[in-house]
Amino acid sequence: MSGLAADGVPIWGAGAGAPPRPALAGGVRADVAIVGGGVAGLSTALHLARAGVDVMLLEGARIGAGATGTSAGVVAPQFVRTTPAKVVRRLGPDRGTALLRFVAQSGRHLFDMIDREGLACDARPTGFLAPAAGPGAAQRLGAVIEEWRAVRSDLRLLDATEVEQATGCRGYRAAIHDASGGAVDPLLLARGLADRAEQAGARLHEQSAVLAVEGRAGSWRLRTAGGEVLARTVILAANGGNAALRPELRGSVLPLPVCEVATEKLPADMRAAILPGGESMTDLETDVFSIRYAAGDRLVTAFPASDRLTHEAATAGVNARLATMLSIHRPLALDHVWQGTAWVNTDLLPRLVRVAEGLVAVQACNGRGLATNVLIGREVARCLGHLPGQPLLALEPPRRVSGFLIARHLPRLILAAGLATKKIRGAFVR
DSSP states (O other): OTTOSSOOOOSOSOSSOOOOOOOOOEEEEEEEEEEOOSHHHHHHHHHHHHTTOOEEEEOSSSTTTTTTTTSOOEEOOSOSSOOHHHHHHHHOHHHHHHHHHHHHHHHHHHHHHHHHHTOOSOOBOSOEEEEEOSTTHHHHHHHHHHHHTTTOOOEEEEEHHHHHHHHOBSSOOEEEEETTOEEOOHHHHHHHHHHHHHHTTOEEESSOOOOEEEEETTEEEEEOSSEEEEEEEEEEOOGGGGGGTOGGGTTSSEEEEEEEEEEEEOOHHHHHHSSTTOOEEEOOSTTOOEEEEETTTEEEEEEEOOTTOOHHHHHHHHHHHHHHHBSSOOOOOEEEEEEEEEEEOTTOOOEEEEEETTEEEEEOOTTOHHHHHHHHHHHHHHHTTSSSSOOSSOEEOOOOOTTHHHHTTHHHHHHHHHHHHHHHHHHHHO
């Protein structure tokens, strides 16, 4: 958050904060210990606790304070920069088709859980739009929908006119409309999952940063400043923080710093033209333009982060981009400006990693983590044998990114280059 003139606080979780949970104190035991209080860790705790497992979750700050609470809250049950056919070719028919089913189920699983559990998290199951520009966009996206058809029937193709009507954005030639997507308040979602996990018997501790995870005679010892946990199984769900706890995971995911903003409430004419159906949108372009509504008629969007970002620079940058993309635009003040980090695998696919016997890591959200990470809770419980059913995600060995010291800068540079290219192209068009 350095350099921000604003306080850097996300828009999420408006109103009174949740009461704090106690920090870990002394030595305790658990069947399963979970590191990380985002949606992946909390969903895993909930599924395991309801299966009768003695589970403890340790969060270094407050519940949802990490990548979950700094995300845009978009529910996008789609892949990032790949297609179902490529996934099947890469993983083989069995693992590939299982992963397709996993992603296809993730949006409905999330919204069904929200309804079933009565979670008050501003859930908006209004659909997700993935538009694309350039020649041949309709053919490309039509082919992608056909590749999905074996495992889902909730996708449809929009033509250029339909895309502009549905999004209020210019320049797109086609879009995939995913009826199972939408948006939530991610911090309220995390708090709701935490409450339900505790009600099911899970023990949750905040302000309990894990300093080390060490093997010890067939079990694992987790040390914090105030105590330690001895557990037979450990789930690392601390996103980019996993790498600091085990050397096997260092250099295995890439950071993508992102600045998120929430505008003031839109004027009536802009609100009527932009996402009139209330869907969320993330396009398929290199510079990635994403918008959704939150807290009334405020628009949430993002752009590449900078260490020297000021509130004034964010306001100018966001409005310049909105003016380029939206069919109707007037300068908007920014009510909230904050920064976060999306962690990505090199193949941009969700991954469960078997670090060692009894030690599993949930690795990288790839910018699409809300729906998939909630469903991962069920899959981890299945992998550990505590829930029936064949897991849709296989446990994989750790894989270090080749040339990590250079590669770690690539996601940010690619996004920034895509944005610069679009600006140049727009200047020539005008």
